[in-house]
Amino acid sequence: MEVDGLIPYGKDYDEDGHEVGSLLGKMFNGAWLDKQQFPQLEEIVPNVLVEGMSIIVGPPKVGKSWLVLALAIACAAGGTALGVIDVNQRPVLYLALEDGPRRLQARLRHLCQGDPLPRQLDMLCDVEPGTVEATIAEWLLLHHNQQPLVILDTLGKARPQRRGGEDPYLADYKVGSQLKRLVDDVPGSGLLVVHHTNKGDSGDFVDAVSGTQGIAGSADSILVLRRPRKSDEATLAVTGRDVIEREIALLHSDGKWQLDGFTIESAVERAEERQQKNSLGDRSMDVLKVVNTAGDIVRAADVAKAIPDIAPDQARVYLNRLADADHITKVGRGQYSAVTSVSSVTSGENLQVTLTSDDAENVTDETVVTPFRKKEAP
Numbered sequence: 127m128e129v130d131g132l133i134p135y136g137k138d139y140d141e142d143g144h145e146v147g148s149l150l151g152k153m154f155n156g157a158w159l160d161k162q163q164f165p166q167l168e169e170i171v172p173n174v175l176v177e178g179m180s181i182i183v184g185p186p187k188v189g190k191s192w193l194v195l196a197l198a199i200a201c202a203a204g205g206t207a208l209g210v211i212d213v214n215q216r217p218v219l220y221l222a223l224e225d226g227p228r229r230l231q232a233r234l235r236h237l238c239q240g241d242p243l244p245r246q247l248d249m250l251c252d253v254e255p256g257t258v259e260a261t262i263a264e265w266l267l268l269h270h271n272q273q274p275l276v277i278l279d280t281l282g283k284a285r286p287q288r289r290g291g292e293d294p295y296l297a298d299y300k301v302g303s304q305l306k307r308l309v310d311d312v313p314g315s316g317l318l319v320v321h322h323t324n325k326g327d328s329g330d331f332v333d334a335v336s337g338t339q340g341i342a343g344s345a346d347s348i349l350v351l352r353r354p355r356k357s358d359e360a361t362l363a364v365t366g367r368d369v370i371e372r373e374i375a376l377l378h379s380d381g382k383w384q385l386d387g388f389t390i391e392s393a394v395e396r397a398e399e400r401q402q403k404n405s406l407g408d409r410s411m412d413v414l415k416v417v418n419t420a421g422d423i424v425r426a427a428d429v430a431k432a433i434p435d436i437a438p439d440q441a442r443v444y445l446n447r448l449a450d451a452d453h454i455t456k457v458g459r460g461q462y463s464a465v466t467s468v469s470s471v472t473s474g475e476n477l478q479v480t481l482t483s484d485d486a487e488n489v490t491d492e493t494v495v496t497p498f499r500k501k502e503a504p
Contacts, residue, residue: 258283
């Protein structure tokens with residue numbers, strides 16, 4: 127420590143004036159941070175998977191291994207992932223610790239549909255107990271300047287046995303942190319870890335990860351895959367430190383996964399539509415469709431006309447419920463319209479408000495609404 131501008135005899139100091147070995151040696155201030163230029167975050171699969179450690183969880187037999195294998199093929203070969211997402215080519219290590227070479231070969235051939243298996247896809251089906259981290263570290267070192275991707279399938283095959291009396295949260299966090307450190311040391315690299323969901327999945331992204339929150343807390347991103355049994359429709363919920371939180375609609379058929387839409391944005395909209403359908407029921411969805419496609423003010427009589435087996439009184443109940451849940455907008459007494467946002471306002475004698483629908487496919491580009499005025503007394 128410097129006293130009155132004097133440096134004590136026999137002390138060694140670094141360029142910032144801290145004693146060598148001081149706990150403050152790695153401290154920095156705002157001025158230093160403001161001058162730094164960091165590389166852009168590497169998006170391995172744009173809007174889905176970024177650099178760092180990510181965990182993908184889902185119930186058994188939901189298709190997690192098929193999904194990550196498809197991502198591995200796309201990244202190792204370059205081209206498209208999930209049918210439409212452009213990805214850059216990179217080395218990939220797939221640790222298929224629950225499969226053997228024969229099953230892995232059959233799945234790869236099925237997904238590649240006659241194309242050669244990617245040369246940049248390295249695979250391991252058997253790793254010596256207690257050496258998973260060292261194995262990953264050695265492979266990352268070989269490809270440290272190529273922004274590589276490692277897929278660990280599954281975490282349960284790699285994590286050590288918890289010691290008796292060890293705190294479960296701390297043990298889980300330690301395992302996750304050690305895995306995360308491997309890719310943190312290799313800029314631009316990613317580690318995707320396959321894990322299971324809790325049996326009592328509450329619907330929350332973090333709560334869905336099996337075990338304590340120590341595993342989820344150590345990860346940079348969490349992906350939750352959900353698919354009802356015997357259904358080809360699924361959702362992939364994504365959240366994390368460096369990604370936009372969203373739910374993406376997917377389709378699953380014969381082991382193959384693709385977006386339910388031509389873009390991420392359309393797949394997100396599709397996921398929202400599915401949620402509405404599940405929560406509203408068929409008749410409410412019918413009424414909602416009438417309002418969204420009308421392109422104008424809708425009344426109960428309009429709904430009854432469009433849906434012959436529903437009476438105006440019933441239609442009025444459905445319209446009120448949809449408005450209360452913010453699925454449609456009540457613009458006046460007995461009058462409803464699609465959910466809208468104000469895009470421009472023109473002041474003057476004849477005030478006009480231009481409304482633009484959030485659902486551009488179901489309405490005209492612009493709907494001009496002239497507010498009602500009370501008739502002035504003569």
